[in-house]
Each structure stands twice: as structure tokens, then as C-alpha cells.
Amino acid sequence: MKGNVFRGAHCLLRGASLLGHPSLRLFVIVPLLVNILIFASLLGLTINFVDRTISGWMDSIPAWLGFLEWLVWPVLIIVFGLLAGYLFTALALLIASPFNNLLAEKAEELVTGKPVAGLGGFTAALLALPQGLLRELHKLWYYVPMAILVLVLSVIPGINVASPLLWLLLGAWMMSLQFIDYPMDNHQLRFADVRAAAQRHRLSSMGFGGLVALCAxxxxxxxxxxPAAVVGATLLWCEELQQ
Structure with a gap:
């Protein structure tokens, strides 16, 4: 199994450090504005839903099991936090996908010093929006069966104790594929090629995706x-996966 977990995670940190670079700054603004609008709109709804849901579950626990509350609360908060993060991130990616391709294109040109035959500009990114949506739906079609499986395992007594770990592992894999897809799509590579590249370098991919999932x-x-993950995935592509 190729790769290094810490090297993959470090790509995200390096990607974040490049967001203020003059050649990338303009291409970071659009995805960032989309994220802020979506997260700000849905954050209040999610907090209210989680609070009511968890409180209802706690009220249904018999009094003699009240000592379990200190364990159940953190587990449920982790699960709901990860699910909300994935949902928000997926929605933001669905809307801003062409602009993320454009950011990956400019990041690769910055790193390698070579031109990339990608979208080319904001007008081209807008025109590519329908194609980008189809690509995102293709990825969603791949993710949903695995998410349903983990959701089913999360309600099975005994197994559900490991549900936070299962969600984190699934999130790490999903996020790695999601963001690695942007630089590879700029090279006209299929989503099947993205999965194959991530599988060959699974440790680096999971390290990168795991940190993205936690931050989400x-x-x-x-x-x-x-935007940090788009640039970080481009670094991972240029330095490791492309080989």
C-alpha cells in the first residue's frame, strides 16, 4: 500500500497556506463566497435540529441508564457533526464545482510552472456548470450506497459503537476522491481513474481526506x-498520484 498518511494530511495544510498567493487569490473568492452563504444559511437550522433530536433521545433513556448520558452525547455530537459537515460540503461542491476545477487548474500551473488545458476562465467555468453538475452527481451515485451501508451498521446494537470511526473512514475516502477529482478532471481523466489513483496511494489519500473530513x-x-482542499489535492496529484 503506497503513500504516507502524514504526507497526505500535510498537503491540506500546504494548500491552505497557498490560498493567499496572488495568482490564486481571485479564484479562491467564488468558492469561498459559496461556502459562506450555504454554511451561514444552514448552520442555525442544523444546530436547532441536532439539539432537539439529541434531547429527545436522552429523554427516552430510562432513568437507571442515565449514567450513559456522558458517553452518548459526545458520540452523537461527533456523528451529527460529521454528517452535517459532509452535507454542507457536498452542497457547496455541487454548486461551485466548475470554479473548483478552475482553482485546481491555476494551482497546478503555479506548482509546476506549466500551462494546463483546463477551463481557462470564469466565463468558461459558468458554461461548464451543467457538465460539472453531472460529474458531481456521478460521484454522489458512487457514495450513496456506502453511506447507506454505514448508516445501517450505525443502528445495529454492538456494531454501532464503532459508527463514529466508520463514518470518519468513509468520510476520509469520500473527501479524498471528491477533491482529487478536480485536478484529474482537468486532464480529462475519468472518475474510475481517480478511484484507481487513490487506491494505489491509499495511505496518502486517506490522510488527506481524513483531515478534510475532520475540518468539514x-x-x-x-x-x-x-478551497484549501482543492489546492491541497492538486499538490497531492502533482507530487504523488500523477506518477
Whole structure:
């Protein structure tokens, strides 16, 4: 199994450090604005829903099992936090996908010093929106069966104790494929090629995707994780996966 978990995670941190670069700054603004609008709109609804849901579950626990509350609350908060982070991030990616391709294109040109035959500009990104939506729906079609399986396992007594870990592993894999797809799509590679590249370098991909998944569930930080992950995935593509 090729790769290194820490090297993959470090790509996200390096991607974040490049967001203020003059050649990337303009292409970061659009995905960032999309994220802020979506997260700000849905954050209040999610907090209210989670609070009511968890409180209802706690009220249904018999009094003699009240000592379990200290364990159940953190587990449920982690699960709901990860799910909300994935939902928000997926929605933001669905809307801003062509602009993320454009950011990956400019990031690769910055890193390699070579032109990339990608979208070319904001007008081309707008025209590519329908195609980008189809690509995102293709990825969603791949993710949903695995998410349903983990959801079923999460309600099975005994197995559900491991549900936070299962969601984190699934999230790491989903996020790695999601963002690695942007630089590879700019090279006209299929989603099947993206999966194959990530599988060959599974440790690096999971390290990168795992840190993205954790950041996606942190309020405010998740505003910035999408552009940082696009640039970080481009670094991972240029330095490791492309080989």
C-alpha cells in the first residue's frame, strides 16, 4: 500500500497556506463566497435540529441508564457533526464545482510552472456548470450506497459503537476522491481513474481526506476547507498520484 498518511494530511495544510498567493487569490473568492452563504444559511437550522433530536433521545433513556448520558452525547455530537459537515460540503461542491476545477487548474500551473488545458476562465467555468453538475452527481451515485451501508451498521446494537470511526473512514475516502477529482478532471481523466489513483496511494489519500473530513465538521473552519482542499489535492496529484 503506497503513500504516507502524514504526507497526505500535510498537503491540506500546504494548500491552505497557498490560498493567499496572488495568482490564486481571485479564484479562491467564488468558492469561498459559496461556502459562506450555504454554511451561514444552514448552520442555525442544523444546530436547532441536532439539539432537539439529541434531547429527545436522552429523554427516552430510562432513568437507571442515565449514567450513559456522558458517553452518548459526545458520540452523537461527533456523528451529527460529521454528517452535517459532509452535507454542507457536498452542497457547496455541487454548486461551485466548475470554479473548483478552475482553482485546481491555476494551482497546478503555479506548482509546476506549466500551462494546463483546463477551463481557462470564469466565463468558461459558468458554461461548464451543467457538465460539472453531472460529474458531481456521478460521484454522489458512487457514495450513496456506502453511506447507506454505514448508516445501517450505525443502528445495529454492538456494531454501532464503532459508527463514529466508520463514518470518519468513509468520510476520509469520500473527501479524498471528491477533491482529487478536480485536478484529474482537468486532464480529462475519468472518475474510475481517480478511484484507481487513490487506491494505489491509499495511505496518502486517506490522510488527506481524513483531515478534510475532520475540518468539514468544524464550524467556521469549514468555510475555508473547500478551497484549501482543492489546492491541497492538486499538490497531492502533482507530487504523488500523477506518477
Amino acid at each position: 465538521g468544524v464550524p467556521v473552519l469549514n468555510f475555508f476547507v473547500v
